[in-house]
Amino acid sequence: MKITIIAGARPNFMKIAPIIDAIRRAASGGTDIRYRLVHTGQHYDKKMSQEFFEQLDIPEPDANLEAGGGTQAEQTANIMVRFEKELMEHPADLVLVVGDVTSTMACSIVAKKLHTRVAHVEAGIRSGDIRMPEEVNRLVTDALTDYYFTTSDIANENLRRSGVTEERIFFVGNTMIDTLIKQMPRLRKPPVWETAELQPKAYFVVTLHRPANVDQEGQLRVLLQEIIALSRGLPVIFPVHPRTAKVLANAGVDAPNLYMTGPMSYLEFNYLVRQAKAVITDSGGITEETTVMGIPCMTLRDSTERPETCLTGTNELLGTSPEALRPAMERLFAGAWKKGGIPALWDGRTAERIVGHLVELK
Structure with missing residues (x-):
């Protein structure tokens, strides 16, 4: 064949x-x-x-x-x-x-x-x-x-x-999990690890690229400001998708604990995810990886094509309203986030x- x-x-x-x-x-x-x-x-x-x-x-x-x-x-x-x-x-x-x-x-x-x-x-x-x-x-x-x-x-x-x-x-x-399991021993620190003086389980990873979150400058600004305000001073690492960078250029978001980087390699990005306190994202694939790695994940979308990451895994669907972040972050810092499991096969x-x-x- x-x-x-x-x-x-x-x-x-x-x-x-x-x-x-x-x-x-x-x-x-x-x-x-x-x-x-x-x-x-x-x-x-x-x-x-x-x-x-x-x-x-x-x-x-x-x-x-x-x-x-x-x-x-x-x-x-x-x-x-x-x-x-x-x-x-x-x-x-x-x-x-x-x-x-x-x-x-x-x-x-x-x-x-x-x-x-x-x-x-x-x-x-x-x-x-x-x-x-x-x-x-x-x-x-x-x-x-x-x-x-x-x-x-x-x-x-x-x-x-x-x-x-x-x-x-x-x-x-x-198959994404096949790759993750194979590459896990090869994950490596990105440069921002030293720049931001990161410590395991003491920082957040953020990724945003969906139109509902990034196409409107005001929505993107409010989301980031809310994440920063609720992070309790922990570093917020934000690898910026090219789509997001265009809007972000005029958003005027800045904070001492916000570290914006360019897109990362697979090995570097997943090193960050594996050591993070939590991931805040609107990506589908990342919710699969956090589920397998046991990392709390907050998805800023109204729907997901991967419901198993919520039903079985560590992901929670919050919606696109910035107001949904506060109760989720409070549960995270209280140690009350669900443990989750790994879906079949x-x-x-x-x-x-x-x-x-x-x-x-x-």
């Missing part, structure tokens, strides 16, 4: 790394399985792309479509035009897409129009918020997918309700299960 694997943005890289490892192991054992890695170029900043390939031991892509930049529509169109040419020149038995970024949707559409089967890793997750670009990507991708690899029973049920038949759903676990062997299913497909 010949598989084309798609990677386009930072969340994809953590998900494809263990799959490539598992394919290599299977091939070395005599299994007839090969892959071609296509990087769409959706993320083109070195910190958010090339450095992840290097740190996670992902091989150089066989093709880089260099389709980054532009509006949502321009980026989608560029990826589709360039991937169509790529897939026509290098046909595959199956195109494997991961996650919910623009590249996931765009390459799924192209593959199906060229009569190529599609497998979706992390299928079936839903936020219920159609205003999120990622939700559109999930719905379109899952409408076209042939084989669904899922992270939870909740995702399985979402797919069943949409009419997907049982034999096409494979509950395998979470988040055990570091998800990619192995995915490849096991792939080689059985006819």
